[in-house]
Amino acid sequence: xxxxxxxxxxxxxxxxxxxxxxxxxxxxxxxxxxxxxxxxxxxxxxxxxxxxxxxxxxxxxxxxxxxxxxxxxxxxxxxxxxxxxxxxxxxxxxxxxxxxxxxxxxxxxxxxxxxxxxxxxxxxxxxxxxxxxxxxxxxxxxxxxxxxxxxxxxxxxxxxxxxxxxxxxxxxxxxxxxxxxxxxxxxxxxxxxxxxxxxxxxxxxxxxxxxxxxxxxxxxxxxxxxxxxxxxxxxxxxxxxxx
Amino acid sequence: xxxxxxxxxxxxxxxxxxxxxxxxxxxxxxxxxxxxxxxxxxxxxxxxxxxxxxxxxxxxxxxxxxxxxxxxxxxxxxxxxxxxxxxxxxxxxxxxxxxxxxxxxxxxxxxxxxxxxxxxxxxxxxxxxxxxxxxxxxxxxxxxxxxxxxxxxxxxxxxxxxxxxxxxxxxxxxxxxxxxxxxxxxxxxxxxxxxxxxxxxxxxxxxxxxxxxxxxxxxxxxxxxxxxxxxxxxxxxxxxxxxxxxxxxxxxxxxxxxxxxxxxxxxxxxxxxxxxxxxxxxxxxxxxxxxxxxxxxxxxxxxxxxxxxxxxxxxxxxxxxxxxxxxxxxxxxxxxxxxxxxxxxxxxxxxxxxxxxxxxxxxxxxxxxxxxxxxxxxxxxxxxxxxxxxxxxxxxxxxxxxxxxxxx
Numbered sequence: 001x002x003x004x005x006x007x008x009x010x011x012x013x014x015x016x017x018x019x020x021x022x023x024x025x026x027x028x029x030x031x032x033x034x035x036x037x038x039x040x041x042x043x044x045x046x047x048x049x050x051x052x053x054x055x056x057x058x059x060x061x062x063x064x065x066x067x068x069x070x071x072x073x074x075x076x077x078x079x080x081x082x083x084x085x086x087x088x089x090x091x092x093x094x095x096x097x098x099x100x101x102x103x104x105x106x107x108x109x110x111x112x113x114x115x116x117x118x119x120x121x122x123x124x125x126x127x128x129x130x131x132x133x134x135x136x137x138x139x140x141x142x143x144x145x146x147x148x149x150x151x152x153x154x155x156x157x158x159x160x161x162x163x164x165x166x167x168x169x170x171x172x173x174x175x176x177x178x179x180x181x182x183x184x185x186x187x188x189x190x191x192x193x194x195x196x197x198x199x200x201x202x203x204x205x206x207x208x209x210x211x212x213x214x215x216x217x218x219x220x221x222x223x224x225x226x227x228x229x230x231x232x233x234x235x236x237x238x239x240x241x242x243x
Numbered sequence: 244x245x246x247x248x249x250x251x252x253x254x255x256x257x258x259x260x261x262x263x264x265x266x267x268x269x270x271x272x273x274x275x276x277x278x279x280x281x282x283x284x285x286x287x288x289x290x291x292x293x294x295x296x297x298x299x300x301x302x303x304x305x306x307x308x309x310x311x312x313x314x315x316x317x318x319x320x321x322x323x324x325x326x327x328x329x330x331x332x333x334x335x336x337x338x339x340x341x342x343x344x345x346x347x348x349x350x351x352x353x354x355x356x357x358x359x360x361x362x363x364x365x366x367x368x369x370x371x372x373x374x375x376x377x378x379x380x381x382x383x384x385x386x387x388x389x390x391x392x393x394x395x396x397x398x399x400x401x402x403x404x405x406x407x408x409x410x411x412x413x414x415x416x417x418x419x420x421x422x423x424x425x426x427x428x429x430x431x432x433x434x435x436x437x438x439x440x441x442x443x444x445x446x447x448x449x450x451x452x453x454x455x456x457x458x459x460x461x462x463x464x465x466x467x468x469x470x471x472x473x474x475x476x477x478x479x480x481x482x483x484x485x486x487x488x489x490x491x492x493x494x495x496x497x498x499x500x501x502x503x504x505x506x507x508x509x510x511x512x513x514x515x516x517x518x519x520x521x522x523x524x525x526x527x528x529x530x531x532x533x534x535x536x537x538x539x540x541x542x543x544x545x546x547x548x549x550x551x552x553x554x555x556x557x558x559x560x561x562x563x564x565x566x567x568x569x570x571x572x573x574x575x576x577x578x579x580x581x582x583x584x585x586x587x588x589x590x591x592x593x594x595x596x597x598x599x600x601x602x603x604x605x606x607x608x609x610x611x612x613x614x615x616x617x618x619x620x621x622x623x624x625x626x627x628x629x630x631x632x633x634x635x636x637x638x639x640x641x642x643x644x645x646x647x648x649x650x651x
Contacts, residue, residue, distance in 0.1 A: 015273045015592055016482055046587075052470060075596065077275055088275040095282060096263040115264070122272045146585040147244055150479055150530055157283035159481045159526060161593045163624050212470065 006134030007175035008141060009166035010039075011073075012126040016093070018119060018154035021206045030092065030119040030154065033191045034070045034126050035206035036226055038154045043140050044211070048148030051212035052220060063140075064207050064224075066132035071179060071190045072233070073125045091122045120158070127179030131172065141168045189233040193226060200227035245531040247550070247646060249557055250579040250591050250617075252486070252609050254522040257494075258571030260562040261285040267491050267517040271484060274596040279489040279521035283480040285562050286525065290480075290553075291458055293560035298552040301545060303455035304358040308350040311337040313359075317366035324370065331384040332369040332377065338429065339436045340466065345392035356464045358456035368439050376435045386421065387428040394425060441471040453540055457549040460537035461529070477537060478553070479528035479588050485521035486595040486609040493517055518569065522605040524613070526590040527557040531650065543651065550650050551643050554580075558639065575634065577610045579617065580642055582630040582649040589626075591616055 018030045019038045040063045049055045074087035098113040130137065144151065144165040152158050169175040180188060194200030209222040259268045261281045271280040295302040311333045318329035337343060341351030372380070423431065463476025493515050500511030529550065538546060561572050579591075594616030601608040620626060632645045 013593070014590070015484060015596075016271065051473075075274065091272050093271050095269070097282070097284060120271075123275065144587065147587055149475055149533060150244070150528070151587050152479075156476075157480055157482055159479055159528070159588050159590050161590045163589065163620075163626075164587055 004134040005131060006137040007169040007172050008130040008137045009169060009175040009178045010128040010130070010144070010164055011162055011166050011179060012124075012128060012153055012160070012164070013162040014153050014158050014160050016120040016122065016153075016155075016158050017124050017126075018121065018158060020119075020154060021204055026114060026116045028116060028118040030121050031204075032090065032121070033072065034128055034153075035204065036064070036068050037206045037208040037223060039068065039070075039128055039130070040064065040208050041211065042151055042153070043143065045149045046143040046147035046151050047139070048143075052210065056211060060208055060210065062133070062136055064209070066130045066136075067193045069129045069131075069190060069192045071127040071129075071176075071185070071188045073127050073180060073188065075123050075125055088123045090124045093120045093122050094118070095120060118155070120155075127166075127176075129172065129175045129179070131175075134168070137168055141165060186231075187233050190231055192229045192231070194229045197227050199229060201230050203227050244533065244585070246581075246583045246586070246588060247529040247531060247554070247650075248581040248583065248588065249527040249554065250581070250613065251525050251527065251558065251575045252522065252577040252606065252613060253483075253525070253573060253575040254606055255561075255571040255573055256520050257518050258520065258565065258569050259516070259518045260564050260571060262517075262564065265517075268519040270489070270491065270519075271482070273484055273592075274598055276488040276598050277490055278487075278598075279485040279491075279519045279523065281483040281523065281525070281562065283482050286483060286560070287462060287478075287480050289560040289562045290527075290556045291462055294458060294461075294552050294556035297556055298457075298548060301455055301541075301549050302458045302552065303360075304356050304458040306354045306356050308341070308344070308352070308354055310351070310355060310357055310362065311343075311349045313362045314366050314369070317363055318369060321363070322366065322370045328377070328381055331381045332372075333366075334384050335380040335432045336365055336369060336436060336440075339432050339440065340469065340472070342429075343392055345389040348389065348392075355466070356459055356462075358453060358459060360453040360455045364443055364452055365440075368443050372435070372439070379431065379435055383423060383428055383431045386423045387425065388422060391423065391425045391428070437469070440469060444469075444471045454538075454545065457538060457552075460534055460549075461553060474537060475533065477530040477534035479526070479530065481526040481590055481592070483523040483525035484592060484595070485519075486524050486612070487522060487599040487605050489519055489521040491517050491519050516568075518565075522599075522609050524592055524595055524609070526588075526592065528588045529553060530588075547647050547650050551647050554643055554646060555639070558634070576606050577613070578634040578642070579613065580630070580632045580634075580646055581628040582646060583626075583628050586626060589620070591620070 012034055018028070019033065019035045020028055021031050021035045021037070022029060040060070043063060044056065044059070047059070049059055072090070076085050076087055078085060095118045097116045097118055130140070151160060151164055153160065166178045167175070169178070176185060203225045205223050205225055207224040207226045209224050210220050212220050261269050263269050269280045269282060270277050272278070314333035314336055315326070315329045318324045318332060319326050334343060334348060337351050341353045341355050344350040344352050459474055461476055461478040464472065464474040466472040494517070495513070495515050497510035497513045503511065531550070534549070535546070538549065541549065558575055558578055566572070591613055594612045595609070599605055599608045599612055630645060630649050632642055634642050637645065
């Protein structure tokens with residue numbers, strides 16, 4: 001109870017983002033919300049923590065313990081017809097990409113290029129609130145403001161289009177307000193860590209246990225389940241009068 | 244991080260620089276409308292090749308499956324090793340890094356990104372092996388057949404220790420001639436080479452020796468079999484997006500048959516090609532701190548030369564697709580160069596979230612939008628670049644000079 005709690009607000013804004021939670025081999029999909037593994041991976045890149053390093057082993061359990069809420073904040077446009085505010089829909093893009101010099105399951109060399117399909121989210125924007133040990137979050141905040149390696153959203157080409165760090169706050173309400181202003185939270189689709197299994201609506205396999213082993217980047221990746229509560233934003237127009 | 248950022252606006256007329264599975268130019272939706280897109284992978288390759296052309300001695304990394312021969316060569320010529328021993332050792336090193344190809348044992352199965360200085364480091368390391376270790380490797384190569392390699396399965400390093408122990412006990416019972424399975428071979432090689440390779444590459448002793456791997460330092464390297472060779476690239480590249488709404492168009496074409504009698508009407512063949520025409524925004528960043536770490540062996544002047552080459556290549560490189568039929572080789576109209584002492588990498592692409600619309604050409608309107616957005620970001624977030632310089636306000640030479648003055 002001596003641990004002071006802080007609320008770290010992040011804005012994830014980029015034209016292309018990719019939050020994979022079941023990507024394997026050629027098909028690299030994206031979920032519709034930021035994953036905990038993706039956000040913690042981003043923090044590790046900002047802190048310059050190498051995959052499978054001793055530093056990772058020390059830091060990862062602490063980071064995984066932080067509670068995460070993500071809020072989908074739509075990009076909006078003023079409709080040309082009625083001056084009504086409309087949300088741009090988030091779309092998925094499937095990028096076609098070829099890779100040479102791969103192996104078949106049998107171990108033989110594949111002479112043909114392998115097609116990989118990599119999905120991105122388009123027109124997406126998210127507010128993320130991480131809450132937990134304030135001392136740890138202070139380190140994270142410093143790293144995000146001046147990252148060691150860089151920051152990107154799920155894939156290295158997904159470079160932020162807005163400053164990411166939106167303050168380390170004392171209260172949840174304050175952190176929320178920075179991200180969504182005075183619009184009620186119910187207006188937004190959001191994913192929150194559930195306090196218990198019964199309180200959750202879905203489970204994601206996205207809590208990083210290990211990002212890899214020191215001697216082999218392809219092995220030792222391990223994730224644990226996260227019980228979440230997915231709440232869909234009321235379709236009531238955020239900030240607009242009903243017709 | 245200390246960071247160089249280039250924000251580039253460039254128009255490509257009729258072109259298809261990067262296509263999808265049906266041959267159409269790639270696209271994406273941004274701000275609710277369709278944009279033309281060139282993927283970061285495609286741009287990276289063009290920049291990497293341009294940099295190697297501009298500065299071949301510092302950008303000497305090559306993606307290849309053929310490095311067994313390179314290592315053998317160094318072992319024979321520099322270290323005067325017996326060619327047979329040299330080849331066996333090189334094969335083992337190659338197998339450890341990329342798995343030998345059963346069809347052609349000079350090749351490995353995956354493309355490896357290595358530079359000549361790194362080949363030398365590998366050769367030195369093999370030469371330094373103890374007589375015992377060398378013998379173990381040479382015998383291992385004799386005991387492995389292409390057929391076994393063909394049968395190779397994914398190696399599971401989980402039970403590596405166990406099998407190696409069995410291996411040594413096999414040896415004790417003097418069954419040295421017994422053929423090895425691919426799995427056993429892999430483990431035997433890993434047992435001997437893992438520690439020296441990891442030591443050399445991980446503990447950055449190699450960084451003091453490698454002077455020609457600027458491309459590996461910038462574009463990164465991922466090595467699945469040994470993480471110590473993985474390099475986090477210092478370069479950051481976004482997908483290029485058009486600043487405006489852009490739809491793909493279809494070019495219907497007919498080809499004339501030169502030998503067809505004149506009285507016969509009709510084309511020799513007809514077909515269609517998809518293309519687009521757009522003004523793009525793209526972002527290139529370079530993490531100077533990380534680059535410096537990777538290229539510790541370079542002198543200050545060499546380091547500056549690496550950075551300058553990269554800046555030039557990033558500005559000048561154009562993907563080569565449909566070079567002959569569409570020749571889209573243009574130069575950027577506007578480049579905003581920033582040097583920042585701290586802060587996060589930041590694209591200025593939101594300047595175009597509201598698509599640029601103009602009846603007087605898209606470039607001027609795009610430049611205005613970019614400048615306004617940048618000023619607004621600086622005001623709001625207190626971002627203070629240590630240098631702001633732009634093309635065409637400055638010539639390319641002066642632009643590079645000003646940036647390099649901030650590189651130390």
